[in-house]
Amino acid sequence: MPELPEVEIVRRGLERHVVGRQIASVQVLHPRVTRRHAGGPADFAAALTGRVITGARRRGKYLWLPVGEDALLAHLGMSGQMLVGEPDRPLSAHVRARFAFADRGPDLRFTDQRTFGHLLLDTGGAALPAPIAHIAPDPLEPAFDLAAVTARLRSRRSEIKRALLDQALVSGIGNIYADEALWRSRLHWARRADTLRRADVARIFDSVREVFGEALRAGGTSFDPLYVNVNGESGYFERSLSVYGRAGRPCPRCGTAVRRDPFMNRSAFSCPVCQRRPRRLLAP
Numbered sequence: 001m002p003e004l005p006e007v008e009i010v011r012r013g014l015e016r017h018v019v020g021r022q023i024a025s026v027q028v029l030h031p032r033v034t035r036r037h038a039g040g041p042a043d044f045a046a047a048l049t050g051r052v053i054t055g056a057r058r059r060g061k062y063l064w065l066p067v068g069e070d071a072l073l074a075h076l077g078m079s080g081q082m083l084v085g086e087p088d089r090p091l092s093a094h095v096r097a098r099f100a101f102a103d104r105g106p107d108l109r110f111t112d113q114r115t116f117g118h119l120l121l122d123t124g125g126a127a128l129p130a131p132i133a134h135i136a137p138d139p140l141e142p143a144f145d146l147a148a149v150t151a152r153l154r155s156r157r158s159e160i161k162r163a164l165l166d167q168a169l170v171s172g173i174g175n176i177y178a179d180e181a182l183w184r185s186r187l188h189w190a191r192r193a194d195t196l197r198r199a200d201v202a203r204i205f206d207s208v209r210e211v212f213g214e215a216l217r218a219g220g221t222s223f224d225p226l227y228v229n230v231n232g233e234s235g236y237f238e239r240s241l242s243v244y245g246r247a248g249r250p251c252p253r254c255g256t257a258v259r260r261d262p263f264m265n266r267s268a269f270s271c272p273v274c275q276r277r278p279r280r281l282l283a284p
Contacts, residue, residue, distance in 0.1 A: 002076050004060060004138055004172030005215035010082050011063045014108075015056035017084045018065070022052045022102040033096035033110060036131070037120040047121050048072065048099075054126075060138045060171025064122075064129055071125035073132070077116030083109045138172035139208050150201040153193050160196065160204070161189035161268060173208060177215070179244040179269045181207040183251075188275040189268045190261075214240060243269040 002010075026048045028034055028041035037044045051067040058064075065072040074082065087100060087107040097119055099108040110119060122129040137143040149170055156163045163169060164178045173181070182189050184207035187200060196204075218240060242252050247260035251271040261268045270277075 002061065002080075003174035003177055004058075004140070005177070005212050007058055007061050007063055007076065007172075008140075008216060010076070011056050011058045013084065014063070014065065014082060017106060018053050018099075018101075018108055019056055020053065021105070023048050023050065023067075023099055024102040024104075025049055025100045027098040027100075028096070029098065030096040030115065032115050033112065033117070033119050036118050044119070044121055059128070059132055059141070060135050060167055061174070062129075062132045062135065064125070066126035067121075069124055069126050071122045071129045073120050073122050073125065073129045074110065075117055077112060077114065077118070079112055079114040080117030081109075081111040083111055085109070135167050135171045136169055139170065139205055140172070140212060144170075146202065146205060149205075150198055153201055154196055154198070156193035158193055159190045160187060160193050161263065163193045164204075165264075172212075175266050175268075176241070176244045177208065177211055180211045180242060183243045183269075183271060183275060184211065186274050188277050189263065189270055191278050243271060245269065 026045035028045055031041050034041045034044045039047070047070075048067065051070075053065045053067055053072075055066040056063065057066065061075065063074050063076075065074075074080070076082075084106045087104070091098070092109075092111055094111045094113045095109045096112050096115070096117075097110040101107065110117070120131070122131060124130075136149075137145070152169055153163055156169075160182065161178050164173045164181075165175070179189065181204055185200070185203045187196075187204065243258050246258045247267075247269060248257050250256065251258055251274060254271065254273050256271055256273040259270055259272050261270070
């Protein structure tokens with residue numbers, strides 16, 4: 001699933017290509033894409049037709065386009081793409097919704113091969129859509145409160161990584177960037193969060209911001225070829241990953257083989273030397 005840097009890359013592309021443009025028509029080509037819009041596909045299309053997109057915003061892994069006081073909210077799911085291009089280009093079988101504009105310029109297509117993503121219009125949600133109001137600010141937002149997050153994190157008895165993936169605590173951090181930030185912080189993913197010092201937490205979030213910044217400059221991480229920006233281009237941060245997906249390969253810092261452990265039906269990657277494993281692990 002795309003994480004914060006990948007969604008931010010898409011947001012920046014939308015800001016560049018669709019903000020300030022009036023929607024002339026909306027085609028919902030698969031009803032599943034609007035399954036969370038209470039009025040259904042026809043209401044979704046009618047409510048957006050004639051509206052002007054006034055911004056492109058993001059919180060964690062969600063993005064939205066304000067249209068007046070309302071918000072066109074999007075979640076990319078596992079394979080969602082927001083693609084801008086010439087309106088006469090061939091229509092892919094995986095396009096779920098198409099937005100044409102009054103200026104007859106490039107259109108916007110929501111493409112989703114695995115159909116886990118979705119779109120909805122949230123009335124009055126331009127500042128922050130109600131469906132995602134429970135999601136915590138991410139580390140790149142001005143609203144992110146390190147002191148408050150530190151206190152909540154240090155109260156958790158779970159592994160550090162499990163806490164970092166909790167979008168109600170801090171949003172935008174997924175499997176890839178959690179492993180990368182913890183490696184940079186020299187902290188093992190299985191260490192209990194309530195054993196962390198305040199300085200440890202500060203180091204983790206410094207590392208999170210650092211790795212996010214590098215990923216943004218590289219256009220995101222494209223492990224899955226379905227992740228692309230609005231122009232259909234892949235990101236290149238995968239080439240700079242230190243531990244994630246590198247089991248058995250040398251740690252860039254000390255040369256020890258990177259270890260892979262099962263974690264929440266996924267994987268956790270770490271260096272056995274740079275990130276000392278806790279002596280006592282939490283019970284599974």
